[in-house]
Structure formats: C-alpha cells, structure tokens
Amino acid sequence: MTVDMSAQIGGLLLRGPVLAASGTFGYGTEVPLLERRALGGMVSKGIFLRPREGTPPPRIVETPSGMLNAIGLQGPGVEALLREYTPKWAEWDFPVLVNINGETAAEYGELAARLDGVPGVAGFEINISCPNVEQGGLYFGNDPHAAAAVTESVRKRTNLPVWVKLTPMVSDIGVIARAVESAGADALCAINTFVGMSIDLNAYRPRLSFRTGGLSGPAIRPLALHLAHQAARAVRIPVIGVGGITRAEDALEFLVAGCSAVQVGTATFVNPRAIAEVHDGIAAHLHAKGFSSLAELPRYLPRD
C-alpha cells in the first residue's frame, strides 16, 4: 500500500501530516522515539529567552474526556536550549519547530533572531495563545493588532518558516487569522487550549494552584475542529489542526475540514503509539477510498 502522505506546509515539506504538539512531546529527547517514520515533525515545548520556573503544583486536573494543565511555560531558556537540545535535533530526520513565547513583541523577535540559522531549528511556532501566562499569552492572541505585531517582529528576524498558533478564546478567529497572515505568517496552528477551571470541594478553592488551566483532549475536539475550519476558510496559508485528536478518524475530520496537517498532543500521554496509529490510519483510509495521495482527500471548505 503506497499512499503519498507528504504535506507541503508553510515552507516545510513534511513526510507525513502528523506532528507532535508543543508541550506534549518535551524536547523529543525524553522518550525513546518509537516508529519515528510516522512522525511528520515535532514542535518543542514553549520556550522564553530566559529560564522560567513554571507554576506550583497541582499543575494538572483530569476532566471528562479532557485535562486541565497549568504548567506556566516552565523551561530552561534559550541558551540552555541551544546547549542541550538543538545539537541533537540537527541529527534527526524530521523537522523540529521551536514554540516561541515572550512578554513583549520585541522579546519574540529577539528569541527568533537568537535561534535563526541554528542547526536543528527548522522553523518557529509562535505561541500567542498559551492561556497559562498572565502577561503575554492571552493578550496577544485576542487582539489582531497585537497578534500581527508579534508575527511581524518574528518575521523580520528570520527566513525560517513562521507558524502562528491561535488561541480559541476569541469571538471571531477569522479576524486574528487574517491579521497574522498579512503580517507574514507561513502557516497557522489551530488551536491552543481553552481556559477552564476545576474546584476542590474539600479545600473550597481551585484544584490548580494557578486557579485556571488550559483544557485539552477529546473533549475540545468538536470546538477545535470548528475553529480550525473557520481559520482555514479565512486565509490562503495552510492551517495545522490541533485539539483532541486521538484516532485517525479525528485527524481525517480536521483534514477534510480544510487543514493541511495535524498535531497530536494529549493523546500521546495515554497512548505512546498514538502518532503512529493516526498516521497509519490516515494512510489506510486514503488507500481504502482509492486515493493515492493525501492531496486527493476531498476537502469541505466553503469560502462564502
């Protein structure tokens, strides 16, 4: 069974349309990589210029078909990233994008400049949407001007592919999508986690020390699918779908809805083979339907 699974996305040619989502795959070095043939690419854990401690525990709570997380973008900072991880990435046979974060538009730009041209860094995913950081995160993602400003400041400092990861917490995702597209984004990722809460009935306070957390997992899939579809309808650049993808059928829904690739996150916590199963299941579906390439999959993308 030979189906062409390659996907051309925002300046990168991926061998497959299934990537590992930021923050759910660490730096790719924590777990022995099973079946990497199925891994189209990986987005590293969100990083800032400087090291960040992250939030106190508890950092996660389970919810129906989902989980809340408030990690607070814990990370070693860019210098440690360059020391410890990028040299390893340079030897891998799939692209690694760095999920970059900042508290000002300029900081995003600096971070991109510092990483630009470094072997092992294949591109950037701008996180304007992490709901766990009081400054930055939410703010950039909700305001088209702020979102565009961040995108420009990164665009100016690198020729590598620039993907922008959108937040779902907006009333019209199309507005933000168009704003970052015209600011020079090569692709969009939709979406990041939804802000949620859970209350401890013993302590009568939030379970998460940060009070709120980002909801991920199958629970959000129908919402993520809608937002990815809306984003895809709003722009001409490729959209990478992310949110609750667990099985190949889930990924296929995003692809049919107009996405060019997908990311798998929370599902990998439960099933270390999730990415391979999703990849192989997509290929099997295409084959069963008589398509010889991913590109032939029918898309439902009314532009009205």
Place this chain on the structure above:
Amino acid sequence: MTVDMSAQIGGLLLRGPVLAASGTFGYGTEVPLLERRALGGMVSKGIFLRPREGTPPPRIVETPSGMLNAIGLQGPGVEALLREYTPKWAEWDFPVLVNINGETAAEYGELAARLDGVPGVAGFEINISCPNVEQGGLYFGNDPHAAAAVTESVRKRTNLPVWVKLTPMVSDIGVIARAVESAGADALCAINTFVGMSIDLNAYRPRLSFRTGGLSGPAIRPLALHLAHQAARAVRIPVIGVGGITRAEDALEFLVAGCSAVQVGTATFVNPRAIAEVHDGIAAHLHAKGFSSLAELPRYLPRD
C-alpha cells in the same frame, strides 16, 4: 436532615438552587414530572414571536463526553405558547421562566411585552447566545452594546425578573456581563453552548445539516465553570451556572465558584432523575459539612 436549600435569585425566591435548562426540558409538559419537589424552577425552550420550523436533520451528534445540537430554535411562536402552555404553568408550584429570542432588539422587547403579566410566566431568560441561529444569537452576545440594547428593550417592557444568558464565544465575558448588568438585568446565566463541528467521513461533509452545532455536556464543564466564575467576579447580580452539570459535585463546583444557582441540561437526557439527584446531593454535602443552609457554603470569589 433539614438544610435550607432556598435561593433568592434576581427577583425570584426558589425553593432549591437546581433549575431545568432551556431546550432540555421542553415546556415541562412532555414528561411526567418525577420528584418535582427537587425542581427549583424551569426555563422553557427558546421561543420567538413567530413560529419557527428549525433546521433539517441530523440535528444532533454525539462527541466525547458531549453532544452537538443544531435545533435551530424550532418553536410554535408566542401565541401557541400562550394557548397551550402558560395556562398549565400557572398551576405549577415552581416558577417557569421563558427563554426569549429575537432577530432585533425590538423583537425581544415585543415578545416580553406580549408575555408580561401572563399567569404562569414567572420571568424571562434572554437568549443572546444561542449559537444555532444565523441572525441574532451570536451577534448580540458578542457585542456589549448589542447585548445591552436587547436587555434594555426587554427591561423597558416588563417588571418581571429578567435574566440574561451569556454566550461563551467571547474573549472577555466580564465586559458583556457588566454591560447587561448596567442595562438592568436581574441575573446572569452562564453559559450557553460552545460552537462546534463534526465531519462525516463517508459524505466528507459536516454531520449536522446546519454544519455547526452547540456543544453541551460534561465535556464543557471546566470551561463553563471558568466563565461562570469570571462573570460572577465581574458583577454584583446573581449568576446561575450552567454547563455539563451531571452530579451534585459538579453543581457544588459552580456554587463554590460564585454561582447562586445552577441549571441542568443534557444530563437529564441520560438520567431522568438527574435534577433530583443533584438537588439531594447538594443538600447531603451541606449537611455533611455542618452547614444549615445553602447560603453558608463557602464561596471562592476573589474580586481582584
């Protein structure tokens, strides 16, 4: 075990804090009312001035821990409501609020005027947030001015309690909450369904004929809880929490998060006794913790 479960909400004294959510309890006449003692009140299916056909099937899809619905506010219109249902409501021992809808602010007002003073109508829940109607719905709920305009036009035409049901599809629910509070709302309901989608991989098109639907059920609970909490922090009027409540513990999370009452929707589809179980479970928790009334339950409501 005698715990005072009564709740004073936006001009109504409820014998208990658990209400039936709009659209999930019909007009209260479809099902024989088991254990009505536990029913604090009921909100009727959303109604317009004129009859509405609703959307073609399929209207519902199941999702992980949730369901999408696109009913399209099918309803007989206000005249049929007055003929067939309000006379029955007048004989019941719990308040019935009418969930009112319109395509212009004026229409909402007219509808309220037509129902004002009618025996059996205890108050209004303004639906500015139903995601299934192309005009109206979403638009009002996303814009503080539009939301306030609708609230005013209803407020002007009735002295009955006016509750406003908020949409989750906004970037800052506090802004809308404050806008409708100052426009004269007696209470807020948070929240209505989230817009979602599901794709049929045989037809390569959305499963719902309306394309998108509103997500309800346990999947959205952490999101609804956060939004209800944000709304409660933003206003002084009571907030009624709704979204994914299935068990007493779920309802207690909303109450602790600052809500004065809750509504149960989708859960009643699965478990006809859901409302009674939630009511009794809340009473049992209060009793176990040594509280003699709902009012004594500790609230977590930082105003910063």
Place this chain on the structure above:
Amino acid sequence: MFVLTLRAPQVASTVRAGQFVNLGWTPGPLLRRPFSVYRSLDEDVEIVLKAVGSGTAALLAMEMGDRVSCLGPLGRGFDLARAGTVVLVSGGLGVAPMPLAARDARAAGLRVTWVHGARTADELCGEADGDGVVWATDDGSRGVRGTAVAAAPDADVVLACGPNRMLAAVAERWPDAQVAVETYMGCGTGVCLGCAVPLKRGGYDRSCKEGPVFRARDIDCAALPSHLPYAVTA
C-alpha cells in the same frame, strides 16, 4: 444480527408494537441508544441489533447479568384497529418491530403475512410465525430476487420498517402504510427536538413522540438523513 434479552417487567407488560426502549449504561456513551422492542416474553423484552458503532459494539460485548438502564416503552406504535389482512414489510434490521406487530395484529384478528427483504440470504431474519411468509433478496440467494416491497402482496394494513430507499418505495405503493422511522435521538422523551422527521406538509415531527411510526404519505423520505448507520445497514 443478534438478539439481546433484558429483564424489564414493566416494559414487557405494557409495550405495544412499534414502540422502543432507550438504553444507557456506564461506562458507556453519553447518550442513550434507542432500540425497537423485538419481542416481549412475560418479564423480558428482546431487542435485535448489529454492531455499527460504539454503542451497539458495547452492548454486544456485554455479559449475562450486566445491567443497563432501560427507559420505555417510548413513542407511538403501530395502529392495528382494523379488520382484514396485514402485511409486515421489512428490510434487514427493519424486522425489529415486526414480531410484536404480528402478535398484536393477530390479537386484533388480522391475517398476517411476513415479507422479509435483505441483500443476501444470510442477512435474512428467520421469523415466520405468520399465516404467510415471503422472502426477497437483492441477489436472489433466497426467495424472490428483488425488493421486499415488490415482492409483497396488497393488504388492508401495511406496516413497514427498513432503509430510507425502502420507505420511499413503500410510500410510493401504499401511501396509507405505517412506517417505523429511525433518527438520532437526544432524549427519547420529546424534550430536545433532536429527532426531527421531515414532513411532506413542511416542518418536522419528533420521531420519539409523534413517531417512530408515521403514515408513509406524511413523511418526506427524500429529506431523511441518508447516512444514519441504521438506515444504511438495515
């Protein structure tokens, strides 16, 4: 096609042909799953099903003694207040409501003829305790080659259940026929309006309340969702 037996005395004693039960269990899917009552024997009711998705797969994986919550009997069944002859036309799983229909019809003094249709012989249901039985298969592997509708005799009362295309053919030939329709259901009790059945005169009825049995001529078969698993696999 498998038969599942549920111990449900109240349902068994009150159910009428064409009515359904709504089944839920934990851990299981969020929503209940409706099933026509296939047979009822004093304390028990039977349903017949095929694995088409998550719910039916889980039900078929259950073991003797497992518990499911069973709401019912729900919906409006067949109207058999007529004298003379009745023909029961079913396609595949559409046979589900027919054994009860045969029972009630005989009780009402009607002469019963079964017409079983399916794609192939092995998809045919064995039920045959009537005054006459007709078999029809698309491939002719048993009985008449062709559709159940084509193979069926005329009668005073026609009851039908099966895929949408079959219901359309029934409406064509017998506008007065009573057809049992399947839809997705949210509540099964009339409150959610999720089970809309499109009507010829415009608007919708609720499959769980006004239905699941309708007059063939009243419903707009063309507008019935074609991709419901039951409609497809039946």
Place this chain on the structure above:
Amino acid sequence: MFVLTLRAPQVASTVRAGQFVNLGWTPGPLLRRPFSVYRSLDEDVEIVLKAVGSGTAALLAMEMGDRVSCLGPLGRGFDLARAGTVVLVSGGLGVAPMPLAARDARAAGLRVTWVHGARTADELCGEADGDGVVWATDDGSRGVRGTAVAAAPDADVVLACGPNRMLAAVAERWPDAQVAVETYMGCGTGVCLGCAVPLKRGGYDRSCKEGPVFRARDIDCAALPSHLPYAVTA
C-alpha cells in the same frame, strides 16, 4: 488495601525498587494512573491500592483476565549502593514500594528493618520478611503508639514513603533519607511537566523522571499539594 496482579514479564524482570508503572484501560479515565510496583514475581508485578477515586475504583472492579495497558518500569528508584543497615519507614499505602526495596536491599547485603505506620491496626500492612519489624499506630491499637518516624531506629540508609506530613518528619530527622513522592501525572514519561515536585533550592523536578524517589532534604514538603488523594489517604 488490595493487591492487584498484572502479567507483565518485561516489567517484572527489569523493575527496581521505587519505580512505578503507569496503567491505562478502556473504557476508563482519560489519563493513565501511576502505581508503585509492590512486588514482582517472575512474570507478574503486583500493585497495592485503595479506592480513592474513579481510577482506583475501576481497577478494583476488574475481573481476572481483564486487560490493562501497563507502561513501565518508570522513574528513578531507590539508591541502595551502600553497606550496613536499612530501615523502611512507611505510612499506610506508603508501604507500596517497600517489599521491592527489602528485596533489593537484601540483595545488596543490607540488614533490613521494617517500620509500618498507620492510623489503626487494620490499616497496617502485613509485610514482615525482614530482619526486624516495628509497628506503629496513631491510636496504639498495634505496636508503638505514635508515628512510624518516631518509632524507627537509625540506620545507614533510610527509605520512606507516605503522607506529606510524614515525609516532612522524615526530612527533619534524616535529611539524607530517600523518600518516594506522589503527584498527579499527565504522561509519566517526562514530557508534560505536570508532576512538578517543589525543591528547597527553588524550581521543580519531575516526579516521573528525576523522581519519584528524592533526597528528603532536597524537596520542599510544605509546598507539596496537601490534597492529593494518595497523600491524604496513605
């Protein structure tokens, strides 16, 4: 306190004391549940658990032959590269990692003393295959009245597992003790950073990677979530 046996040859043959397995099953909760390996016997590993919530309740409801997905062995176990004496101090469920610790300690030539602590006698674990055993209960219903820590003798190596308050007491008396810590876990494999253990020197380590075994003096017991079910019920 119940013991569950899993047929898991690879884990059984490689697991070291203090390591854990991460269990998942369907239908079940979204996230896996981590459990210390209690014992390992050629092909099998055992875990010990109590029903505190959805996951443990489901595990205890399982029947012989049911399948669960078992990831492991995970985490860094106890360091037993020392000669002399070892004391195993456990509170309630905290006994979980100790049988393997006793095994490995004896293999390393250490003299093993058990110190079992619990609220009452019936919450005590029976394990006693050591060179010495001490019992301690809060109510004095068995052995010494008081905490396991107070009842324990000194030793060259101290291993401890139990509620947060006990870990604090351990750190107080034996800064060099090795303590096994529980947290909520997302992945169990080091990628999600959900299992943060607060450190005295500031910042966090991962319970699933650098842990679950830490030097008592390194972790900030006061900042450990106090309301984790395991910490409370242990």
